[in-house]
Amino acid sequence: MTPFLILTLLSTCLWTPTAATPQGDSLSMFLALPKCAQPCTINALTAGGCDLFNATAVAECSCTNVPLKAGMSLCVQDNCPWADQKKAAFISYNQCKDFTHESRQGEIYATGLACLIIPFVFIALRYYARFLIAKGLWWDDWMMMIAMVSHIGGCACIFVATNLGFGQHLWNVYPGNTEEMLKLFHVVQNFYIVIQVSAKLSLVLLYWRIFPTRWFRVALRCSIVWLVVHGLGFILFVNFQCNPMAAVWDRSIEDAKCLSLNGIAWAGGASAIFEDVVILLLPIPEVMKLQLTLQKKIAVYMMFAVGSFACLTSIIRLKYVHLFGNTKDESWENVDVLIWSIMEVSVAVVCACLPALRPLFLKVPGFFTSNGSKGGSSSGVATPAKNNSSNNNTPVRADVKGTRGSGASSTADGYSSRRPSTSAFRGARARPGFEDLSMDRDEVPFATRGAVERAPEETELADLEKGVGIAR
Template structure:
């Protein structure tokens, strides 16, 4: 019995030794195929870390810091072809079967959640404008175009996540790198357009609602700036490299602008524009003769745009934090998520005010209607004939376009007149 057990132990020992020997032989064959530049990086990085070449699956493949140091060295020392060969060997032979961290599921989950909130809000906006206002205007068309462009903004991150975005760049399959860069390039252009379409939509909303000539002039100036800013940054993003193909093909010699500087500039301009757009209608809203609760409700609806400004600042924080990272497929996850949240929140903020008439029409219990007056004083003198014509024109503009500040389905026949008039008829305003 003892001889049998001893023989079994010897057999197990020899089998283990043989397995290790074969593994070392196989690993040696793998290491021979590694490009010379990668071998030099391995000696430079793995030596000080006391990671023997015979135990790479355990000491390298489970150590993210060590993998990053080695991958960064290879990125700076090897040409693109050698990088592809090294990455393929590392993924398919050395580290095969070793689980690696990934945020791909997080990207897909967050994008779906954000989209599932935003698209219904846009739909409600158009229902409100069609059912209550019976009219689609320029602010609605801007949101409509933005909504169409938001579809690829949802699809692209999901496709990228399925192809390696959300993993460390040394874990991304080399055959997916070019496609990831192309799709990321397209998403940059979509971000610029959708973000600014939402802002321009809000400015068109101001023009539709308010009739104060000075306010409308200021709004048009800001809108002109927004159009110019959109075009300038869209062109800068589109032609960040010449030829453009160099954006996703790093083997091409090209002249490229400093993309990080462009991103900083775009984020800074965006935050300033958000503040301006939020603050712009305050004087007009203050002049409405509403009780405190209704005025706070109106201010709240218009000030929701400040949340988009907050998301812009959070996004800028992540941009600064990861500005020097070479691990873009991992570091850019937060930037991509917050970029989508920023643009989609801008669309939501641009749509919420327009949904209010629909809520008043179909939820009168929650939004009851009361009568308030916008008369600014006790001066009850009859206005002159020319003044009456001016007030009539002003009232007509409000009746057709300004129903967001009113209440129910009679809003199209009851309007907010110029606050500077001597007297105005009562207004029906929703209690919110």
């Protein structure tokens, strides 16, 4: 059957007047193909219902019929060594380059640009809030900067890879660009891990800055260690998935031994969702200790929980991971997982910034109103307790029972037996409790128990002015 079809194709090409045209020169194209690719071509043309007696129709059919081209490409990849695959790819590309092909490059550019601009705006607002109110940055802010720089680098690689052909079917990509495109896609995977881990570390460090409870700090330390180990581990897996390493993007290395990239992707996605859930649940015990109404506790918790909402995009992304590493049409089949990966890390950066933007929201009338006030007080903080007695043993109300810093030992009813020094009151602003939801000195109100205000000493005031929180 195959010899007959070959003779039919040859006779058609020899006797068809259009055979000399660039698109109709099927004979020269067929003869130039490697021997291992010739049966793939004939079988694909037959299965695609192409008119073998019309050379122009053969060219048009083979170049515009996506299932036909996919079957031909799969057959060549399965039966030909890399050198012959590349030779066949050049012939196919030159024959079909003038035809219109389906492309998803526009989707990639649009998604990448939007997911680059929006996080950049939120990062800028975050740093504006930090410098405006805290006059400096802390570790959670620096982690977010690492995430944003990595995000910019990842998007830059994606745009270059898309310009090289990513977003088109592999057989429509110029064969000389394939290796560079795969190399950039590999670099993007590294950026993805760094962004994901940095954004989560930023949230954990934000918790550290706000909640001083000892057991909670232990849990946060464990979370930090887990995130760092997870990040380093998956970077090693991604970069050393093949031996030699260059086999990840250089398909001419045919005797390479590689791990399952699909398995790595599934493990990474599952661990990312697990981490999001843990970070989502971490603040609940601390928030439940607050002397607030249930409604305010929920509002405070949601302020933290919004930082972990990226897990929703992580779950959606898993829907497309099954094709990752299991396809012969990588530049097309991996578009969905790439788009959702971009969206996932972008949402992670934006959500991790939202708790830190609360001071800016408080300046907008109607945002986070408290006690019927519209937009909060002008200062956004509680007023320090007045010194109405000259007796140094006059009790001063403390905002936290047993809070360290001022050295005061709180009594059972929340009063301190030690009166702060006069110097501590100069220019000092009292630290409000969660009862005053209009606070704008830091990301969230800091008091965890007791009454609304206390007068911090000079060292604590310096920390507060820097936005460090209760304790470093």
